[in-house]
Amino acid sequence: MTAATIVVYFLYLAFAVFVVGFIYRIVKWANIPVPLKIVTTGSGYLDNPKSTRAVVLRMAGEILVFKSLFQNTTYDFEKNETRSNKWLWVGALAFHWTLFIIIVRQLRYFMEPVPSWITSLRTIDEIGTLAPGLYYSSLLIIVALLYLLIRRLIYPELRFISLFSDYFALLLLLAIVLSGDILAYYVRVNVVEVKVFMLGLLAFKPVVPELHWLFFVHLFFVYVLLAYLPFSKLMHIPGIFFSPTRNQMNDARVKRHVNPWDYPVKIESWEEYAKRFEDDLKAVEK
Amino acid sequence: MNIDLSFPAKKYKCWPAKKKDTDVMGTPFSRDWTLEDWKLPPNWQEIAIKKLDELRKKYRSVQLYLDICVRCGACADKCQYFLGTQDPNNMPVARQEILRSIYRRYYTLSGKLFGRLVGARELTEEVLKDLLYPYYYQCSECRRCSFYCPFGIDTAEITMAARELMISIGVQTKYVTEVIAKVHTIGNNLGIPPKAFYATVKFAEEELKDATGIDIKIPINKKGAEVLLVTPSAEFFSPYHWGTMLGWAKMFHQIGLDYTVSVYASEGGEFGLFHSYDQTKKIAQRIVDEAKRLGVKWMIGGECGHQWRVWHDFMNTMSGPLDFLEDAVSPITGTEFGTPIVHICEFAADLIKHNKLKLDPSRNDSYIATFADSCNPARAMGLIEEPRYILKHVCNNYVEMEPNASREKCYCCASGGGLLTDEILELRMKAGRPRAEAIRRTGANFVTMICAICKAATPPVLDYWKITAEVGGVHQLLGNALVFKGEVKKAEPKVEKAEEVGKGAECDLCGAKFSSMNQCCEHAEKEHKIARASCDMCCKGV
Numbered sequence A: 001m002t003a004a005t006i007v008v009y010f011l012y013l014a015f016a017v018f019v020v021g022f023i024y025r026i027v028k029w030a031n032i033p034v035p036l037k038i039v040t041t042g043s044g045y046l047d048n049p050k051s052t053r054a055v056v057l058r059m060a061g062e063i064l065v066f067k068s069l070f071q072n073t074t075y076d077f078e079k080n081e082t083r084s085n086k087w088l089w090v091g092a093l094a095f096h097w098t099l100f101i102i103i104v105r106q107l108r109y110f111m112e113p114v115p116s117w118i119t120s121l122r123t124i125d126e127i128g129t130l131a132p133g134l135y136y137s138s139l140l141i142i143v144a145l146l147y148l149l150i151r152r153l154i155y156p157e158l159r160f161i162s163l164f165s166d167y168f169a170l171l172l173l174l175a176i177v178l179s180g181d182i183l184a185y186y187v188r189v190n191v192v193e194v195k196v197f198m199l200g201l202l203a204f205k206p207v208v209p210e211l212h213w214l215f216f217v218h219l220f221f222v223y224v225l226l227a228y229l230p231f232s233k234l235m236h237i238p239g240i241f242f243s244p245t246r247n248q249m250n251d252a253r254v255k256r257h258v259n260p261w262d263y264p265v266k267i268e269s270w271e272e273y274a275k276r277f278e279d280d281l282k283a284v285e286k
Numbered sequence B: 001m002n003i004d005l006s007f008p009a010k011k012y013k014c015w016p017a018k019k020k021d022t023d024v025m026g027t028p029f030s031r032d033w034t035l036e037d038w039k040l041p042p043n044w045q046e047i048a049i050k051k052l053d054e055l056r057k058k059y060r061s062v063q064l065y066l067d068i069c070v071r072c073g074a075c076a077d078k079c080q081y082f083l084g085t086q087d088p089n090n091m092p093v094a095r096q097e098i099l100r101s102i103y104r105r106y107y108t109l110s111g112k113l114f115g116r117l118v119g120a121r122e123l124t125e126e127v128l129k130d131l132l133y134p135y136y137y138q139c140s141e142c143r144r145c146s147f148y149c150p151f152g153i154d155t156a157e158i159t160m161a162a163r164e165l166m167i168s169i170g171v172q173t174k175y176v177t178e179v180i181a182k183v184h185t186i187g188n189n190l191g192i193p194p195k196a197f198y199a200t201v202k203f204a205e206e207e208l209k210d211a212t213g214i215d216i217k218i219p220i221n222k223k224g225a226e227v228l229l230v231t232p233s234a235e236f237f238s239p240y241h242w243g244t245m246l247g248w249a250k251m252f253h254q255i256g257l258d259y260t261v262s263v264y265a266s267e268g269g270e271f272g273l274f275h276s277y278d279q280t281k282k283i284a285q286r287i288v289d290e291a292k293r294l295g296v297k298w299m300i301g302g303e304c305g306h307q308w309r310v311w312h313d314f315m316n317t318m319s320g321p322l323d324f325l326e327d328a329v330s331p332i333t334g335t336e337f338g339t340p341i342v343h344i345c346e347f348a349a350d351l352i353k354h355n356k357l358k359l360d361p362s363r364n365d366s367y368i369a370t371f372a373d374s375c376n377p378a379r380a381m382g383l384i385e386e387p388r389y390i391l392k393h394v395c396n397n398y399v400e401m402e403p404n405a406s407r408e409k410c411y412c413c414a415s416g417g418g419l420l421t422d423e424i425l426e427l428r429m430k431a432g433r434p435r436a437e438a439i440r441r442t443g444a445n446f447v448t449m450i451c452a453i454c455k456a457a458t459p460p461v462l463d464y465w466k467i468t469a470e471v472g473g474v475h476q477l478l479g480n481a482l483v484f485k486g487e488v489k490k491a492e493p494k495v496e497k498a499e500e501v502g503k504g505a506e507c508d509l510c511g512a513k514f515s516s517m518n519q520c521c522e523h524a525e526k527e528h529k530i531a532r533a534s535c536d537m538c539c540k541g542v
Helices: A003-030 A052-065 A087-109 A116-125 A136-154 A156-161 A164-187 A191-202 A213-231 A233-242 A270-276 A278-285 B019-025 B044-058 B060-068 B080-085 B092-107 B109-118 B125-136 B144-148 B155-167 B174-185 B194-212 B239-255 B277-294 B305-318 B344-353 B375-381 B385-394 B422-431 B433-442 B452-464 B474-481 B517-528 B532-537
Strands: A073-076 A081-084 B227-230 B298-301 B341-343 B369-371 B446-449 B470-473 B505-507 B539-541
Touching: A003 A191, A003 A213, A003 A233, A003 B060, A052 A233, A081 B433, A087 A116, A087 A136, A087 A164, A087 A191, A136 A156, A136 A164, A156 B092, A164 A213, A164 A233, A164 B109, A213 A233, A233 B060, A270 A278, A270 B277, A278 B194, B019 B174, B044 B060, B044 B092, B044 B155, B060 B092, B060 B155, B080 B422, B080 B433, B092 B109, B092 B125, B092 B155, B125 B155, B144 B155, B144 B375, B174 B277, B194 B239, B227 B277, B239 B344, B239 B452, B239 B470, B239 B474, B239 B532, B277 B305, B298 B305, B298 B344, B305 B341, B305 B375, B305 B452, B341 B344, B344 B385, B344 B474, B369 B385, B385 B474, B422 B433, B422 B452, B433 B452, B446 B452, B446 B474, B452 B470, B470 B474, B505 B517, B517 B532, B517 B539, B532 B539
Parallel strands: B227 B298, B298 B341, B369 B446, B446 B470
Antiparallel strands: A073 A081, B505 B539
């Protein structure tokens, strides 16, 4: 078996793990009952959703602009006061949106012909002559990732809750982004060959090209991330859609929510109670 | 942010449940145990781990929230127990990690393979005694963290699961089980038997007569009434709640509502919520059964927080369908509520909106009132504007609390969720601070709340942090402002002070006699769970 075949097998295996694992986890969640209404409510139309429209808008707000995180605060222990604090929101939003833009931009490696809107997105994102091959999003994501990493290291409360897997995810993403940027800026990898390779993978007729070793490192990290995703906290991506506190409607009093595993209970009836307190009740009801 | 790695909150442990109470409730491994000798069943680990599996297969929330937390830390400084103690295990994320680590160890591949590296933890006796038990009883299930979580992860769901897990091996607290056992045997949290219940209502009616010169009745067990009213039993027996009862009694009298309260179902406050699905359902069932027996058309629920988590979100599911009731229609205004379960503030706000109450807000001019939202009405039912609407119409000086500590962002009084017990008083005082300081900054001298636990828990917290403000209900101020035709005196009810200490005393509840007021108060606290500060409600000098 040549090195090239091993690479190809690995890529297919990692991708299969990702797809199967991802679907498995989602199906598993979907099959667990939601016995009760546990929607979290607040003031206003979105946080007190009484219609499907409101729920959809609320979820859209959570997913697109991290609505709940936007309301984040910090507690001032000196003054015992709660103050607005948007840094985590800014950092998280910057990271997720740039990652999304990068993924969308790179879809061009998997599509022929490339849709015009992806090309336009690229044109907007491109830095141009100052840093040819680089994009605003691919630089901003480094800043965002470093912020997310550094806050885990410097704040004692975050150091306390951070696990190895939290650092692992951030470092892996950093490695992917940095290797990608280096490929684009210094190595100037032949994108045509990359695209041929990717389309070949998609068509199950892969021909591994002669490219810079860093390209394969980059690719390796990406597929490690994909294979790791279903086993990790990164499942928050599909998970948020299932979150009952956000995706339920606040209508439990109006429309009965049914618990599939509900069961009848036995309690002391009024008759038994009245008998036990016969003397009491006689004395007062006369 | 400072965290205290000596884990100062580990020492706050609620007292263990008594066999006599857990027997009544029918929970497994009912026994008398102590914090020194837990008397755990021999295969407790196996049982607990199995229970965890059962829970994650019954509740999507549990499985999902165990899976998707990214530990971003947005929730960390949202919890009053963390702010009060700076114990890192009291950060909601860390609280969840206690159960999550056990879940990882037994039910995830990575946890089985890599153990501690991926944050998996064996369920040992130490984990049970120093993590699960203390920290899941330092969560008031207030869901403030859930509001800030970008995924809506609800620590209350995890806390409830952890408590159910402990209950499966007979580990539960004295306070919660004692109260639930009282509901099952007597009908209310305070353990007021029918005779005393009637007596206290009579006492209230006399007080109302004294204050207004009008015969205001509180109907009890009246068959065929239109509305069943269920309030926390504290309203019938403790000073900070008493005024609220007088308030709604006056209001219902003025509009002539055909309602009744019940002895059998004399408790709104749902302690089942702090315990298990099973007990929550049993307590809710009691109210539904009573509504059926009395033949009422619909129900009004009083100023109570946890009651409303259950009434609003769970009751229709657990004890429904409530098809023997009718959707409420206010007989005075004709407003259709679209549900048979109506909050007293919704009802009153509707009356005020339609101008059906005769109000003189100047009667509350001695007060600068503020409204401190309670967790469950705000974050579980979205009842936020109605109490404010009422207050703005019944008093002239109303001030809002700061936005970051009110409405859905309100802090917990720090005694909800089954924590209103004095062995963890220090914790309650510390954790009560964020809310207390926000109250201080309003400059108000009267804090209104619509939760019985808030009303009971807040006065000592305000006292501890040297804030001078009275505590009471929204309907207390509403009652003060009500004007009656032919009334004799200014309608401001007064709470009678207890007799001097030193003389003999008698407990109104059970008739026991004591040589001093002090002893009687001690007895009231121990036997009837009536806070020392409020013992004058049941201890009378003789």
